[in-house]
Amino acid sequence: MIDLRSDTVTKPIEAMRKAAYEAEVGDDVYGEDPTVQKLEEEAAGILGKEEALFVTSGTQGNQIAVLTHTRPGNEILLETNSHIFYYESGAVAALAGVQTRTITGENGEMAPVEVEAAIRTEDQHFPETGLICLENTHNRAGGAIVSPQNMHSIHTIAKKHSIPVHVDGARLFNAVAASGLSVKEFTVHCDTVQICLSKGLGAPVGSIIAGDHSFIKRARKWRKRLGGGLRQAGVIAAPGLVALTQMRDRLSEDHDKAEILKEALQSCKGIEVINGVDTNIVVADVSGTGMTSDQFVDSLKEKGILAVSFGPSLVRFTTHYDVSMNDMKKVSNILGGSFSSK
Numbered sequence: 001m002i003d004l005r006s007d008t009v010t011k012p013i014e015a016m017r018k019a020a021y022e023a024e025v026g027d028d029v030y031g032e033d034p035t036v037q038k039l040e041e042e043a044a045g046i047l048g049k050e051e052a053l054f055v056t057s058g059t060q061g062n063q064i065a066v067l068t069h070t071r072p073g074n075e076i077l078l079e080t081n082s083h084i085f086y087y088e089s090g091a092v093a094a095l096a097g098v099q100t101r102t103i104t105g106e107n108g109e110m111a112p113v114e115v116e117a118a119i120r121t122e123d124q125h126f127p128e129t130g131l132i133c134l135e136n137t138h139n140r141a142g143g144a145i146v147s148p149q150n151m152h153s154i155h156t157i158a159k160k161h162s163i164p165v166h167v168d169g170a171r172l173f174n175a176v177a178a179s180g181l182s183v184k185e186f187t188v189h190c191d192t193v194q195i196c197l198s199k200g201l202g203a204p205v206g207s208i209i210a211g212d213h214s215f216i217k218r219a220r221k222w223r224k225r226l227g228g229g230l231r232q233a234g235v236i237a238a239p240g241l242v243a244l245t246q247m248r249d250r251l252s253e254d255h256d257k258a259e260i261l262k263e264a265l266q267s268c269k270g271i272e273v274i275n276g277v278d279t280n281i282v283v284a285d286v287s288g289t290g291m292t293s294d295q296f297v298d299s300l301k302e303k304g305i306l307a308v309s310f311g312p313s314l315v316r317f318t319t320h321y322d323v324s325m326n327d328m329k330k331v332s333n334i335l336g337g338s339f340s341s342k
Contacts, residue, residue: 002327003306004261007171007199007254007280007320015246016203016239025234028054029224035234039241040208046244047193048184049210053219054237056228058083058170061194061209063091064226065166066131068219069192072097074130077118080104081140083168084133095226098130107276108138109146112153119161132158135168136186137175140310142275142283143258143318145175151189164191170207174200174279177251191215200251200280201243202321205236208244250321254280257319257328264332265317268339280319287313289339303334 003009012020026032036054044052055061062084070076076092078085080102084092092098101118103110120126132154136146151167158165167190169175176183187193192211197203209219223229230236255278262277270288275281286296293309300307310316319328 004317010202019238023234023238025232028233029229036237043208047210051216052210061207070130075127076131078133108141108144137171143279143281155189167193170196197240201247203243206240260328282317
């Protein structure tokens with residue numbers, strides 16, 4: 001099977017497995033795991049923040065950020081199709097006791113003027129706006145890059161109103177690789193950021209949240225409250241360190257694979273690629289084939305290709321380390337042989 005469901009399916013490379021085996025470890029709750037400490041220090045430097053914290057997943061990282069920044073009864077602003085709103089099981093309500101106010105963006109970018117208009121004024125009838133969340137790259141916008149200019153405008157507005165900004169940067173390094181900009185040109189425009197060590201970077205588990213010293217001190221307690229205090233965590237931090245230091249530069253290869261896939265899909269009758277394919281995600285509308293997205297996904301599976309339904313007529317494909325250029329050529333041939341050319 002050629003698995004294009006998600007970059008979450010990547011398996012750790014040999015260097016990661018070896019690093020896990022050889023990792024120097026200690027009790028991280030006591031602050032004694034040297035591999036975790038090295039990972040956190042490296043991540044903080046790369047992300048341009050004072051300190052970083054190793055957490056088990058991107059969702060946990062995002063939820064710790066919301067819990068640390070807000071208090072129950074606050075309102076948070078975020079894009080309508082953002083991962084925190086769409087895919088995290090209502091955790092901000094269940095855990096942090098905050099309500100969401102969504103703003104529909106364009107290609108994942110919220111208009112700064114709409115963000116400012118959504119910030120609550122001082123009134124006993126209103127919740128206080130406690131946090132603004134951005135997502136970069138934006139998953140449901142097809143891996144779209146949220147520009148540093150957009151981030152800067154929103155962060156400037158947030159600072160004017162004394163509201164923190166958190167970035168769900170699960171695939172932030174894809175934005176970096178595709179834009180040619182530095183990591184810090186993105187992260188300078190937020191107070192805190194979460195990045196995944198899995199997905200395109202290929203680690204088996206783990207994410208990082210980064211911010212200033214005060215934030216991380218409070219976030220560490222929230223991690224403990226959520227059961228995220230780990231013991232000899234170096235065995236999972238070590239693959240994450242390999243991911244962070246050795247796997248970022250190759251992400252552009254995944255973007256090249258996505259371009260091949262985009263061209264193959266566009267050549268098929270009844271299929272329309274609906275996103276700009278900034279990075280490693282391709283979203284196609286298959287309604288012209290006469291099939292629903294579920295039927296189309298089942299049809300592909302019979303031919304040895306895995307993808308995911310992204311709505312009634314939309315199918316998402318995600319390229320990653322474990323699919324090769326030869327795999328992409330096979331996919332192109334299968335698509336070309338199954339669907340007549342336009």
